[in-house]
Amino acid sequence: MDFEFSEEQVAIRDTIRELVQDRVAPRAAEIDAKAEYPKDIEKLFADNGILGIPFPEQYGGISGSSVTICMGVEEIAKACATSSLILAVQALGSYPILVAGSEEQKKRLCPPLASGEKVAAYALSETGSGSDAAAMKTRAKRHGNEYVLNGTKQFITAGSVAGTLVVFAQTDPDDHHGISAFVLERETSPWQASKLEHKLGIRGSPTAQLVFEDVKVPVANRLGDEGAGFKIALAVLDRSRPGIGAQALGIAEGAFDYALQYVKERQQFGQAVATFQGIQFMLADIATQIEAARHLVYRAATKVDAKAPDLTKIAAMAKLFASDMAMKVTTDCVQLLGGYGYISDYPVERMMRDAKITQIYEGTNQIQRVVIARSLLR
Amino acid sequence: MRQLAQGTVLPLAAEVDRQHRFPEEAVRAASEAGLLGILIPREYGGAGLDALAFAICIEELAQACASTSVIVDVHTSVGSEPILLFGTPEQKQKWLPRLASGELLGAFALTEPAAGSDAASLQTSARRGGDGYVLNGTKVFITNIGRAGMYVVFARTGEPGKAGGISAFLVPAETPGVRVGQIFKKMGLHGSPTGELVLEDVEVPVENRLADEGQGFVVAMRALDSGRIGISGQALGIAQAAVDESRALLRGRGREQGDDFLLADMATRLESARLLAYHAAWLCSSGRPFTREASMAKLHCTDTAMQLALDALQLAGEEGAVSGSPFERHVRDAKALQIYEGSNQVQRMVIAREMLR
Numbered sequence: 030m031d032f033e034f035s036e037e038q039v040a041i042r043d044t045i046r047e048l049v050q051d052r053v054a055p056r057a058a059e060i061d062a063k064a065e066y067p068k069d070i071e072k073l074f075a076d077n078g079i080l081g082i083p084f085p086e087q088y089g090g091i092s093g094s095s096v097t098i099c100m101g102v103e104e105i106a107k108a109c110a111t112s113s114l115i116l117a118v119q120a121l122g123s124y125p126i127l128v129a130g131s132e133e134q135k136k137r138l139c140p141p142l143a144s145g146e147k148v149a150a151y152a153l154s155e156t157g158s159g160s161d162a163a164a165m166k167t168r169a170k171r172h173g174n175e176y177v178l179n180g181t182k183q184f185i186t187a188g189s190v191a192g193t194l195v196v197f198a199q200t201d202p203d204d205h206h207g208i209s210a211f212v213l214e215r216e217t218s219p220w221q222a223s224k225l226e227h228k229l230g231i232r233g234s235p236t237a238q239l240v241f242e243d244v245k246v247p248v249a250n251r252l253g254d255e256g257a258g259f260k261i262a263l264a265v266l267d268r269s270r271p272g273i274g275a276q277a278l279g280i281a282e283g284a285f286d287y288a289l290q291y292v293k294e295r296q297q298f299g300q301a302v303a304t305f306q307g308i309q310f311m312l313a314d315i316a317t318q319i320e321a322a323r324h325l326v327y328r329a330a331t332k333v334d335a336k337a338p339d340l341t342k343i344a345a346m347a348k349l350f351a352s353d354m355a356m357k358v359t360t361d362c363v364q365l366l367g368g369y370g371y372i373s374d375y376p377v378e379r380m381m382r383d384a385k386i387t388q389i390y391e392g393t394n395q396i397q398r399v400v401i402a403r404s405l406l407r
Numbered sequence: 408m409r410q411l412a413q414g415t416v417l418p419l420a421a422e423v424d425r426q427h428r429f430p431e432e433a434v435r436a437a438s439e440a441g442l443l444g445i446l447i448p449r450e451y452g453g454a455g456l457d458a459l460a461f462a463i464c465i466e467e468l469a470q471a472c473a474s475t476s477v478i479v480d481v482h483t484s485v486g487s488e489p490i491l492l493f494g495t496p497e498q499k500q501k502w503l504p505r506l507a508s509g510e511l512l513g514a515f516a517l518t519e520p521a522a523g524s525d526a527a528s529l530q531t532s533a534r535r536g537g538d539g540y541v542l543n544g545t546k547v548f549i550t551n552i553g554r555a556g557m558y559v560v561f562a563r564t565g566e567p568g569k570a571g572g573i574s575a576f577l578v579p580a581e582t583p584g585v586r587v588g589q590i591f592k593k594m595g596l597h598g599s600p601t602g603e604l605v606l607e608d609v610e611v612p613v614e615n616r617l618a619d620e621g622q623g624f625v626v627a628m629r630a631l632d633s634g635r636i637g638i639s640g641q642a643l644g645i646a647q648a649a650v651d652e653s654r655a656l657l658r659g660r661g662r663e664q665g666d667d668f669l670l671a672d673m674a675t676r677l678e679s680a681r682l683l684a685y686h687a688a689w690l691c692s693s694g695r696p697f698t699r700e701a702s703m704a705k706l707h708c709t710d711t712a713m714q715l716a717l718d719a720l721q722l723a724g725e726e727g728a729v730s731g732s733p734f735e736r737h738v739r740d741a742k743a744l745q746i747y748e749g750s751n752q753v754q755r756m757v758i759a760r761e762m763l764r
Contacts, residue, residue: 154725184725227425227730229720229738236725297525299568307752356717363594363742367523367750368548371594371743372601378594378742385717385738389724395665 038097041082045104048077049112057109060233061379066190067233070112075145083120084127088135089143093127095268095333099275099326106279107286110383111233113279115148117272118187118234121391122149124265125195125210129253138193138212138250147192147215152182152239153262167241169198169209174248176200176211178218178241186390188237189222191215196241197262200255208258212250220244230382263341268333270344270391274326274351277387281319281355284362284380288315291366302365311365315358322351342404349397352387359384408464411440412471420472423598424736429554430598433475434509437468444507445483447491451503457692458633462640462684469644470651473740474598476644480637481550482506485630485748486513489559489575493618493626502557502577511556515634516546516578516604517627524753526561527570527624531606533562539612540564542576545588545605548747552602553587556580559630560606561623573623577615584609595739632698633691634748635705639684642708642744646677649712649719649737656722666722673715680704680711699761706754709744716741 034042052073060067074080082101084090092098098120106113119142126138141147155165167180178198188194194213201207213220222237253261289312292303302308329347332340359381363370370377388394416433423430437443445461447453454460461483469476487506490498505511522529531544542562549558558578565572578585588603618626650673657666684704690697716737720727727734745751 225729229728229730229735296521297523298528299525305752307755360713360717360742364745364750364752367746368518371746372591373593374591381742382594382739385720385735386725386728388721389728393724394721395663398665 034096034100038092038094038100041092041097042100042104044077045079045101048073048079049105049108053105053112054108057112058373058376058379060109060111062373064227064232066235067112067115068190070109071115071145071148071190074115078145079116080119080145080148081143082116083123084139084143088127088139090139091143095271095330096327099271099330102272103275103279103282103326106276107283110276110280110380111231113276114186114231114234117269117276118151119149120272121151121265121269122187122191122193122195124268125151125252125261126212128264128268129210129257129261130212134212134250134252138214142193148187148190149193149195150185150187150191151265152185152188152194152196154182154184156181156183165197165199165208167196167198168202169200169211169246171200171248176246176248176251178211178213178244178246180241182239182241184225184390185222185237185239186234188239189224189235194220194239195252197258200258204256206259207256208262209255210252210258210261211246212252213244213246214250218244218246218250228386230379230384230386266392267341267344270348270397271326271329271333273387273391274322274329274347277348277351277355277384278319278322278326280380280384280387281315281322281351281358284359284377285315285319287375287377288362288365288370291369308365311361315361318354318358322347322354325350339404342401345392345397345400348391349394349401352384352394355384355387356381408440408442408467411436411442412467416468416475417471420474421731421733421736423472423474424595425597425730427597429600430472430475430478433472434478434512437475437479438509442468442479443482443509443512446488447503447507451499451507453503453507457688458636459685459688459692462636462643462688465637465640466644466647469641470648471644472598473641473645473737474596476641477596477599477743478512478551478554480634480641481515482513482555484637485515485634486551486555486557486559488633489617489626489630490577492629493575493622497614498577498617506557512551512554514549514551514555514558515630516549516558516560518546518548520545520547524750526627527573528568529561529563529573530567531560531562533564533574533576533611535564537610539610540576540616542578542584542606542609542611545603547603548591548601549604550599550601550747552590552600552604554600558585558604559617560604561627562606564620564623570624571621573627574620575617575623575626576611577617578606578609578611582609582611594742595736596743631748632701635701635754636684636688636691638744638748639680639687639701639704639708642705642712642741643677643681643684645737645741645744646680646708646712646715648733649715650674650677652733653719653722669718669722673718676711677715680708684708699758702749702754702757702761705749706751706758709741709751712741713745
């Protein structure tokens with residue numbers, strides 16, 4: 030199947046592509062080496078409207094389309110996976126408001142995000158409930174017009190830098206599905222964050238442990254009804270998974286672009302490495318896998334935009350396939366560069382390290398298989 | 408061996424990785440246990456063991472710490488064995504006891520910036536001068552760089568571009584003109600220094616030439632044949648650690664059939680890889696041809712280590728991706744094995760060539 034991107038989408042992609050080449054790509058190695066959050070890249074994205082992509086125009090944004098989000102994330106991830114997460118997590122942290130928020134909540138909470146004044150984050154995982162969201166221990170107790178939150182969230186991407194945080198907490202301790210979703214704004218509902226310093230990859234993206242000690246949230250910031258949180262969490266992940274697929278796709282493409290150029294130039298046995306059939310077969314397999322993943326990712330994103338009934342299954346397939354593909358492709362790209370692939374003077378080892386997390390976060394690939402099987406057997 | 412690996416080497420592994428530091432204590436312990444002379448005959452102060460014992464020792468070390476295992480492996484195998492195989496009685500007497508005791512660490516300097524898989528195209532020159540040779544050139548990706556007391560260096564004494572124009576030399580690290588260039592920052596194996604060996608007008612006496620002039624490529628290829636058994640051992644050790652850690656992880660949490668099946672596949676694949684490697688080692692030990700089998704073992708064992716390290720990290724999830732976790736370290740360490748001592752593409756070339764000749 031073919032994807033017809035609108036003129037507007039293509040224009041957004043081209044703008045991002047240029048910005049990424051000029052401003053993001055030259056920073057990527059340093060962001061990884063220093064393991065520092067690239068505040069400058071966040072500002073660059075804010076200034077150029079990129080952080081407004083997840084929002085429709087009526088809420089101050091420029092798109093709101095999952096396809097456009099995927100195009101942006103893919104372009105950025107080609108050069109820097111950490112930077113691509115800034116857009117991906119802006120989308121992830123905003124989806125709960127867009128999916129389950131009232132008109133008043135959307136009008137109030139979205140514009141500061143869409144303008145890039147703030148970034149959003151999404152706090153679902155806890156120690157002991159990574160892939161099992163229903164086992165969550167964070168509690169929200171209602172006192173009059175506000176809730177009081179207590180608990181700890183684990184592995185929260187951008188949780189330490191976000192200005193707006195969607196937190197899932199138990200509101201009915203007797204029912205393990207009694208989870209509700211809340212929007213915390215840092216100024217009025219401050220939370221504590223400690224950054225986990227070192228990771229295998231996406232090293233510039235702060236992965237934080239968040240601690241909530243009697244954090245007060247107005248009732249007006251509860252999304253949907255009490256007890257609707259679990260449904261919201263799943264609906265959000267359905268919509269955000271194509272974005273992780275797009276990130277994986279971008280990482281793989283970035284590594285492949287580099288490796289392809291390298292094997293064309295690198296001479297061994299008196300000829301370019303790319304002239305060897307064993308290498309050519311690897312190139313053919315890599316390109317085929319990337320192409321297959323691209324179609325699955327954009328098919329899933331299209332279904333999200335169309336609110337298709339089978340979007341859950343296809344979104345899980347896109348995330349599963351694209352991330353497994355990215356891991357394999359980046360590992361092969363390191364191989365194509367040989368010893369040079371293994372050292373940090375070249376970008377492919379970073380891309381291989383970055384690829385691994387796409388198989389793990391926003392639902393491990395084991396969870397994606399469970400989701401796919403469940404929808405097949407329903 | 409297991410006691411040494413688990414008791415002394417393993418507790419250092421995470422720190423060595425994090426601090427990018429040479430595992431002094433582990434290498435010293437290995438030396439005291441006689442591991443640095445595993446393959447060297449008893450008459451020269453070694454243990455006089457065979458390739459199979461060597462593979463098993465390296466496997467045990469790698470299960471604890473891949474950095475330590477590659478240091479010991481390169482020293483024992485490509486860094487010392489060429490003298491054992493090709494040295495004159497005088498050369499053996501001079502070098503082997505010092506290598507066996509750990510007084511000297513060995514290293515192997517073949518690869519150059521433009522000569523990786525195509526080693527025969529190396530350009531480092533060795534010109535006759537005085538009563539010896541003068542070496543000039545730059546070697547890259549040299550394991551044990553800066554730590555080795557002696558480098559087995561391959562340089563051109565004859566026709567450019569031809570394998571037959573290459574000779575092997577034993578170059579002490581303290582020889583004037585021998586310099587350590589760039590030390591590479593790598594994805595993994597952080598405890599094992601890798602870098603450039605720069606040779607500037609290095610004078611090497613004739614008695615330090617290993618084998619005849621023009622025999623260097625034969626020396627290198629034979630050294631790499633058995634070197635591949637050592638790399639297979641490293642791969643098995645990393646893969647075994649990945650399986651053991653996965654098993655401990657799954658025992659501690661609820662059972663899911665998908666995880667069980669993955670663990671079963673991992674263990675089965677590891678077992679097949681181990682048998683292949685031990686078979687190659689046995690062929691080598693018993694004096695039979697083993698080139699094809701050693702390449703198959705290196706290819707299959709290192710691909711297995713890479714896949715199993717990735718599988719184990721997938722089972723561990725996000726907690727496994729945080730630095731300090733053995734899961735993410737194994738992934739970074741395993742990747743090197745598919746590349747060094749003949750990339751897995753070179754192994755396929757060797758296997759096919761052996762089969763089609």
